[in-house]
Amino acid sequence: MTAVTAPSGRKVPRGRIDKRQAILDAAFTVFARRGYGQSCVQEIANEAGVAKPTVYNHLTDKETLFRHAIEAAADAVMAENLAVVERLREPGDDLRAALEDMAYRMLQVCCGERSRALRRLTYAQAADFPDLIETVQGRTAIRLGEALADRLARLSLSGRLRPGDPAQAAEQLLALLTGPMEMRSRLGTRKVSTAETRTVARAAVDTFLRAYEAAAPGRP
Amino acid sequence: MTAVTAPSGRKVPRGRIDKRQAILDAAFTVFARRGYGQSCVQEIANEAGVAKPTVYNHLTDKETLFRHAIEAAADAVMAENLAVVERLREPGDDLRAALEDMAYRMLQVCCGERSRALRRLTYAQAADFPDLIETVQGRTAIRLGEALADRLARLSLSGRLRPGDPAQAAEQLLALLTGPMEMRSRLGTRKVSTAETRTVARAAVDTFLRAYEAAAPGRP
Amino acid sequence: MTAVTAPSGRKVPRGRIDKRQAILDAAFTVFARRGYGQSCVQEIANEAGVAKPTVYNHLTDKETLFRHAIEAAADAVMAENLAVVERLREPGDDLRAALEDMAYRMLQVCCGERSRALRRLTYAQAADFPDLIETVQGRTAIRLGEALADRLARLSLSGRLRPGDPAQAAEQLLALLTGPMEMRSRLGTRKVSTAETRTVARAAVDTFLRAYEAAAPGRP
Amino acid sequence: MTAVTAPSGRKVPRGRIDKRQAILDAAFTVFARRGYGQSCVQEIANEAGVAKPTVYNHLTDKETLFRHAIEAAADAVMAENLAVVERLREPGDDLRAALEDMAYRMLQVCCGERSRALRRLTYAQAADFPDLIETVQGRTAIRLGEALADRLARLSLSGRLRPGDPAQAAEQLLALLTGPMEMRSRLGTRKVSTAETRTVARAAVDTFLRAYEAAAPGRP
DNA sequence: TATGAATGAGCATTCATTCAT
DNA sequence: AATGAATGAATGCTCATTCAT
Numbered sequence A, B, C, D: 001m002t003a004v005t006a007p008s009g010r011k012v013p014r015g016r017i018d019k020r021q022a023i024l025d026a027a028f029t030v031f032a033r034r035g036y037g038q039s040c041v042q043e044i045a046n047e048a049g050v051a052k053p054t055v056y057n058h059l060t061d062k063e064t065l066f067r068h069a070i071e072a073a074a075d076a077v078m079a080e081n082l083a084v085v086e087r088l089r090e091p092g093d094d095l096r097a098a099l100e101d102m103a104y105r106m107l108q109v110c111c112g113e114r115s116r117a118l119r120r121l122t123y124a125q126a127a128d129f130p131d132l133i134e135t136v137q138g139r140t141a142i143r144l145g146e147a148l149a150d151r152l153a154r155l156s157l158s159g160r161l162r163p164g165d166p167a168q169a170a171e172q173l174l175a176l177l178t179g180p181m182e183m184r185s186r187l188g189t190r191k192v193s194t195a196e197t198r199t200v201a202r203a204a205v206d207t208f209l210r211a212y213e214a215a216a217p218g219r220p
Numbered sequence E: 001t002a003t004g005a006a007t008g009a010g011c012a013t014t015c016a017t018t019c020a021t
Numbered sequence F: 001a002a003t004g005a006a007t008g009a010a011t012g013c014t015c016a017t018t019c020a021t
Helices: A014-034 A041-048 A052-059 A062-089 A095-111 A113-124 A130-157 A166-184 A194-212 B017-034 B041-048 B052-059 B062-089 B095-110 B113-124 B130-157 B166-184 B194-212 C014-034 C041-048 C052-059 C062-089 C095-111 C113-124 C130-157 C166-184 C194-212 D017-034 D041-048 D052-059 D062-089 D095-111 D113-124 D130-157 D166-184 D194-212
Strands: A003-005 A011-013 B003-005 B011-013 C003-005 C011-013 D003-005 D011-013
Touching: A014 A041, A014 A052, A014 A062, A014 A113, A041 A052, A041 A062, A052 A062, A062 A095, A062 A113, A062 A130, A095 A113, A095 A166, A095 A194, A113 A130, A113 B113, A130 A166, A130 B166, A166 A194, A166 B130, A166 B166, A166 B194, A194 B166, A194 B194, B017 B041, B017 B052, B017 B062, B017 B113, B041 B052, B041 B062, B052 B062, B062 B095, B062 B113, B062 B130, B095 B113, B095 B166, B095 B194, B113 B130, B130 B166, B166 B194, C014 C041, C014 C052, C014 C062, C014 C113, C041 C052, C041 C062, C052 C062, C062 C095, C062 C113, C062 C130, C095 C113, C095 C166, C095 C194, C113 C130, C113 D113, C130 C166, C130 D166, C166 C194, C166 D130, C166 D166, C166 D194, C194 D166, C194 D194, D017 D041, D017 D052, D017 D062, D017 D113, D041 D052, D041 D062, D052 D062, D062 D095, D062 D113, D062 D130, D095 D113, D095 D166, D095 D194, D113 D130, D130 D166, D166 D194
Parallel strands: none
Antiparallel strands: A003 A011, B003 B011, C003 C011, D003 D011
């Protein structure tokens, strides 16, 4: 049996880790396909290539399974989004272009299969797992807002955006991006063309800059 | 006992419209409480005060039941929203104030129990009933966007907003309102104070006006 | 409302009689199509073009409905069969030909839709309505055996068949006809060609005559 | 408790073949008692001493359950019948006696509980499972006819029956046995005495021999 | 640890039957 | 007499979960 060295430094049997991960992946796939209530543990076990009781051995419960699968997906989605925001660290000379670039990439991430499924699943189970929402939002939207706010704050400091509450600016920029996108994609049930996505990104950035760009220097 | 004495004092057949509506109302209540998959027809029947087969007599299917209940709720929500937008028809002298008023009222509607539940349910079942999403979005968000666009177009014509695409303006104003609100209410799992709601409304309108207000008249 | 004179001589409202008959016909059609357990009263009502409670008004019960429908069908089938046997009253010179003719016609009747359905339904419900079997058999198979026995007795008396128990002869002739036919038609699930039907009839009569024909007159 | 001590004294896994067979047996018992449509899976499960889902685990469907139960019963009945026919392989000196013996034994088998139930069930469901009829007939009546034809062919070859089509002879002999028996037992709803059964057997063989016995040897 | 097998609880749906009109 | 509406009682089937190996 192969083994890997876990972050903690202890040897851990690899088969175990692999299997747990396989189950979580399978779970997210199935939950995304059917929704929580309609998913059955048997299908998840099949997808993961293990027997049903093995799923229970590793993850106790359908509910626990759901929580872990969702959290894993949230982390993955967030990593992608943070990478996009990070690009604003070196915006170059053309601020508008940099923002549009970030906006477009972010929309692409948000329209991805996993991102959509995550949103749909958390939204759907809001009533049953309110604390899960809290966790997921904390690790995704809120965290993303903070990261973006950091960048915008720097841009204010460097005089490229006017001073003001960067959290609010970030919140609104995100809203200007995701709101229209959700509407146009009909909550993800309709394909939005690249061109239209670009339009949304450009319009969002345009409005954002009108509202938040520093007054043109040199204006009397 | 098949007839009841209505408040008006006349005998009214209990059976007909009455019961169908009661079932639809009960269905929405239960679906909102449990989600589609977790709701059982028996509970809906209980909530409506009828026997289970009566539900089937009137509405064929669990699916049909869902569709009709959702559509009815969508229409109700939309009526409220349209009434709010309609107020912009006579904005008075203070445009900002008028917009803030509308914005605040709209947020109130969107945070209402029914509105939230509607959003949650449609989102959750997006995969299973894509055409339902289309219908509901058509009757709510899109319709609302159009109505708002109408108002904004008028305001452009009368020179109070700068010229431009009113549909995009409406789309963005709505995004600036609902996006931050969803975030702060954690998709509706957390209560947002009146004060905070007002803040969101004010911030949205502020950003909107910066981007869309007509250049100050008298500027050369 | 139109009225007819019933056999008893009293005036009877026609609508009533018509409707009852329509229901019985519809019932047999549906029972034949689905079997007893799988038939639902609603489908019978639809087939008869009346409302469900009307069926109950006329026939009390699903069970009663079944019994009456079956009995009516049994009488109809029997009338056909008796007519066929009756032809033996004047057998003409060629006894073999007369028997083959009767045999073929009888097979045709027994393979008819109604006859088959009747057999299938009574057989199927033998456990649930044993007395119904008794009644139906009495009005069909047994009665047919008696009628045939009558004819055969006459043929014995006139010296064209050898003396013996005509009831047994009739019973065996019928068995030689229906047994092979049921086998070849796979209990009615397979079409039997006219030619094959003729073969069965001829073979049955041939065997029957070998066993029952009077010794050739004039043999020393 | 998952293991029982078998009569042999060894521990035997309770779960496997054991249970499947118990379910099939129980299914046939219940189907025979109530008919297909009136049988409910719960009752079968009770009869088998297992939980309802166990039935589904092993046999998928009510329909599948029916098919397998019927086929098993068909095989069992056929084995009995073939054993009876096999006795004709050594007919001894007295052909008539040998045939009568076989005939009587065959009637006993055909009047047995299982045989009757099998006939009733297949007949009843002819419309719903036509292919099942085909299978069952193939494994029972047709197979039996062939086996009997084999024996009769040998008897022809050895000069004890006159030459001719042995398949037809077999078909007719079987018809002469089962036809009258069904009639007299009222499709199995009435007990037929041993004496009467013997009479039917004797009459059938008598008629058969008249028609099929070789001409008395020594006749010029 | 992994699993084949078993099960208690539940759910959508159907149907025979009955009221009240 | 005929019917629209309503319902109590089943029934087939699924699923999360647990044993015993």
